[in-house]
Amino acid sequence: MSLYKWSMGRNYSIDDIQSLEMEVTKKKQTYQIKKFKDPLYFEVGVFYLIRALQKLQTKITNRPVMVAISGPSGSGKTTITNKVLNVFSKAISISMDNYLDTSKHVIDENFDDYRLVDFDLLKKNLQELIEGKETKTPLYDFRKSGRYAYETISCKPGSIVILEGIYALHDHIRDFFDFKVFISGGVHYDLVKRIERDISRTGQTPKESFQQITETVYPMYKAFVEPTIKYAQLKIRNRFNPFTALLNPIYSIKSDTLIEKEKIKKLLGLKDYMGGRLQQYNDIYLRPPSDLEEEFEQETSGSESSSEKEEENNKDKIKDWIRVRNNVLSGNYEVQFSQVLHQDDFLITPSLKFAVSVKILSGLLSLGYTIDATIKRKARTFYNEDLGITIDTFVQMKNKAFIQIKGNNREKVKEAAKTLGFLGKGITKSYLELYFDYTEEKKLKRKLQKK
Missing domain, CATH: 2.40.320.10 (Hypothetical Protein Pfu-838710-001)
Known part of the structure; x- marks a missing residue:
């Protein structure tokens, strides 16, 4: 069974999460929240994430809490990151989009190839933040397809660092993080949202974006991103309707x-x-x-017959x-x-x-x-x-x-x-x-x- 089809459980409410006693385990000289079994809907998932980070802040006091948010293009990684930033005043975010290194050989116009990610620089930036140092992170211009500047960032112990990107749970960097999140809305919703984003961010036509998604983006997702779902302690399904x-x-x-x-x-x-x-x-x-x-x-x-369920689903x-x-x-x-x-x-x-x-x-x-x-x-x-x-x-x-x-x-x-x-x-x-x-x-x- 595809890892995209996560194990299902009952529907959770914010009240359920509010009353939940999160289990914190000590692992490799740090603390982690125990993996939550079932995927959560977006708003409940955001609430769980915020509670988990608050819990980790009480345990990890000598450095920032490190968070990775992964998922396919258009799934809502940036949206959920911004919601966390709105809650925690001492939080900063890093987008993996800025670590694209097009000086490397691009094969078949595949800009979603993980080999184009500058993991060496990313690891250096993450390590310096963990050590409480200032670090210079790159800035990338998608319309010009190139890195154009660097930004100096820093954070204090007890703050939160969020890395968001499709390869945020890649094995090159996975061990840097105390809490790992995977978010997706399903292929159909992610597809439309990616097209909308590409039109505004890169200046692509819908046709160009659509072709790139079907020929390179989703094949790379299936091969290299979807398998990392199993490492996430929290899975969120984002059924935001892009058509609205x-x-x-x-x-x-x-x-x-x-x-x-x-x-x-x-x-x-x-x-x-x-x-x-x-x-x-x-x-x-x-x-x-x-x-x-x-x-x-x-x-x-519930007790609906299979034919009734199928008919209702079709509608x-x-x-x-x-x-x-x-x-x-x-x-x-x-x-x-x-x-x-x-x-x-x-x-x-x-x-x-x-x-x-x-x-x-x-x-x-x-x-x-x-x-x-x-x-x-x-x-x-x-x-x-x-x-x-x-x-x-x-x-x-x-x-x-x-x-x-x-x-x-x-x-x-x-x-x-x-x-x-x-x-x-x-x-x-x-x-x-x-x-x-x-x-x-x-x-x-x-x-x-x-x-």
Whole structure:
């Protein structure tokens, strides 16, 4: 079983952690908190970490308490580090990102290769901090891909030093630390958050970031980071939803009411001869890899039957899937992260999509995504500068047609739906949900026919 699928236990609350008597053991002339068996959700995990550090501060008084926070890219290492810094006034943090040494040979554009980490300098910095000395730590510019300066830092006995980075639990430096943390949100969440970060920090396009993640970042994670989970005394699962931070949402209302094309063109102010843009798509829906959350839900779901649990899980997972769209006419591929929110008649989705190559599909499959549906769709779209109105026809659903109004302005989408006569009668299910409903109905009919 993959180490990514940690052992599961019951759900813990902050009250549980508050009443917990932490066991401190003496090891190699220092003190350590006994490993906590089960992974904790983010806020509870942060609370446990703070309590553990307070406990260690009462035992380790002749030097700083050394903490390592590891986990995959985008998992929330920096977020949890900042929360600790907000609590402890005498705490400092070091990011392993600054120890990237690109003067070494970079193979296949793999900047996540642990051999590019300047472990010699990092060990020197950590040792000097432990000894109460000032030390010069490097600063790295990701846009220029190079080290540009050094920063002098120091700390006093009784303070806290946090090292955060994907290789913070690597065997080169692991023995420096009194407390070790591993944090992850699952492949799907970490993937999206890494892309968001790369866009702002390195100036990469989403396509470039996505390609780098699937080709180098996660293969390196699976080989060299995931195996270090077993050394962590605390495991945290961070189910922060990255989609809530995305800007420019798209508002849409859909209906299965048939609307004449002339009425649509009149609403949009289009000429009679404008026939709209016709496209054909193969929409490939990929289910995220199984992660901690799914296992936890299965462990604690009580007396529900396996089929009921599976059905409920499928409903929950639909909102998190990735859609890879193949444009039949052009042959191009496009990725969209689907996180659908329902509000009245509206479906609200983040506008995070970008063109990719077909190789990305194989990269996603290598990360553990699985293809659960391929939906063939014909779409005729009429649009002006504010709205797009599409007539969608689904081949596998006996050419059932839907009309969908989309736009960035909620009120304009609402007014268009009112004009076309289906405001208040909108379908709030995504096309993937409607497709699953259709296939389930077909299965049920077949069963009844057999009887």
